[in-house]
Amino acid sequence: RRRGLSNNIKLGEGGIREAEFVVQSMQLINGGRMQSLQVQGLQLALTVLTQESLLPADSAAELRQSYLWLRKVEHCLQQFADKQTQLLPTDTLDQKRLLWSMDIENYPTFQKQVQHHCQRVHRQFSLLIRETSPTEKTLIDDHQQAAQDIWLLELNTEETQNLLVHWDVSNESHFFTAELGLSVHKQLTDFKHNLIKKRVGQRGLDTLNRLMPTVISLVLSRSEDTDPKPLLERVLIVFTAILGRTAYLQLLSENLGALKHLIKLCAASPWVTAQIARFPLLLDELINPAELYQPIQLNEYKDQLRQLLLRVEPEDLELQLETLRQFKLSQQLKIAAADITGVLPITEVSNHLSQLAESILHQAVDLAWGQMEAKFGVPVCETQGPMSIQNKGFAVIGFGKLGGWELGYGSDLDLVFVHNCVGNQETLGAKATESIKFYIKLAQRVMHILTIKTGLGLLYEVDMRLRPSGNAGLLVCHIDGFASYQMDNAWTWEHQALCRARFISGDTPLKIQFDKIRFNTLSKPRVLKDLAIEVVEMREKMRTHLATGDSTQLDLKQRKGGIADIEFITQFMVLAYTEQHPALAKRTDNIRILEDLAKFALLTNQEARRLTEAYLTFRNKMHRLALQNEKWAKATEELTKHQANVETIWDKYLQNLIA
The missing domain is CATH 1.20.120.330 (Nucleotidyltransferases  domain 2)
Structure with missing residues (x-):
């Protein structure tokens, strides 16, 4: 726009480049987690974006149609002089050549069609890459100079305080104190010194210098409802974590909405701040506020996670673990955001956290089964015959907060594993093992999936002390042994725990058996x-x-x-x-x-x-x-x-x- 490229069908507003930017931006945002988007070519990428429901079909059709029309114009222009050009002709001869090639009657009609296609492309571009609104511009303009001086100039404490006094008077906010000036100066000075240790590249520094005045302005502007001292500290914790990741700095620099949501979440919760700092991929969730503050429906967790795992190759065990963790982190952030803003009441928060854990447990068992089957083959039981992933003869029982639909942030999982396989025949595999050992190894693999620490942390801490005989008992027990223990050997406190026990994952016959055991135990006559x-x-x-x-x-x-x-x-x-x-x-x-x-x-x-x-x-x-x-x-x-x-x-x- 600054270069006056209004007559350029590639670089001008709504031109070919904007169509490419729309598609490439969506590939960059989502391609890290969706391998199907790691493709070359705009048309193929558009098809995948539509299939993945990231771009409405009608929007994709408009974009494809206008892009191809503009590319045809570009080809015609380049054929006239046999050189790279995207400028529309100004002389009459070339205009007539273009009209003949495009089969259009006159040049005003052609110009209207150019305008029509460019407007359609620019509309899609504006929906994705929103420019600063007048309200936001006013907010930034009022505070920007002082914020830029605080960040870019080498100020001493007194100079920083003077700037804040001026800010305070001009905005009638009356929040300034000498202590605040000292804190802001120290925090920013420490952060700047930390930049040297982090070895941030020139591109990252340039982005940070554009971004930080806006950050300072927004943080101090929240002073009416938030203490700016801890808020600035939390925001800088996140920025320290992403200093070496220029892409995240650019995301926040180019998307004021995402930056505002980050500051809002940091103001509301140091726990959320710590989550984002530990796992910067959560910054991706700030791009779409409609989804950020609205968790998915309770009955959708299992299906969404299943669909994500279907995109992972069965042999890629590392990516399976990371996918489970990405899903938990992103969904947990959405639940916390909805909790903070009052969208979810307390019982619904716990329901969502419990359903999230249940969906992860369900997939963890399936993944563990697949790995065990590939190594040992399937177990064979006397009454059921060969088992399968659809009929495992294995179940997970949830106790405590999970069983009672009352999980909180950071809650561990109280679990008991049971099976109903009778007999101890060898599994049907090249590396056969006894069926009972298969179920023990299966339980160990489930525990491994849940508790191993990767770059995205562990899924859950797991407590198995409520299994029969506690830590001295087997990791997985036969359902009949579980029944016998509950009826004859369990302490009263273990029966109390059974009040909050719930069948989480497994086969229907096992659920029926467990429910019967639970009822028989709870309904025992007592003095x-x-x-x-x-x-x-x-x-x-x-x-x-x-x-x-x-x-x-x-x-x-x-x-x-x-x-x-x-x-x-x-x-x-x-x-x-x-x-x-x-x-x-x-x-x-x-x-x-x-x-x-x-x-x-x-x-x-x-x-x-x-x-x-x-x-x-x-x-x-x-x-x-x-x-x-x-x-x-x-x-x-x-x-x-x-x-x-x-x-x-x-x-x-x-x-x-x-x-």
């Missing part, structure tokens, strides 16, 4: 007082060993009247009354168990409501603490009131029973 004594003793042991905090810094889980007390109340009720009310065994999440307890008049409606309100309040607060990388909650009147209500109900149904 109410003896049960209460054991539950109270276990709760007191937990509180003694695990509770932290004090009267001002509250441990919302282990403190008296906290989350664990509510969980123990519901578990006591399920174990005590499932024999009379079998429906109590259907639920694994505390909220719906409390609803059932009120329905069966085992709790009053008021008691169930108070426990539910306390539970949701505590969990919501714990999610917020996790996002802030904090452990304890500050004591408030609301939290203290909820704790008192829980203590009253605990005393009524448990403590008074054993008095």
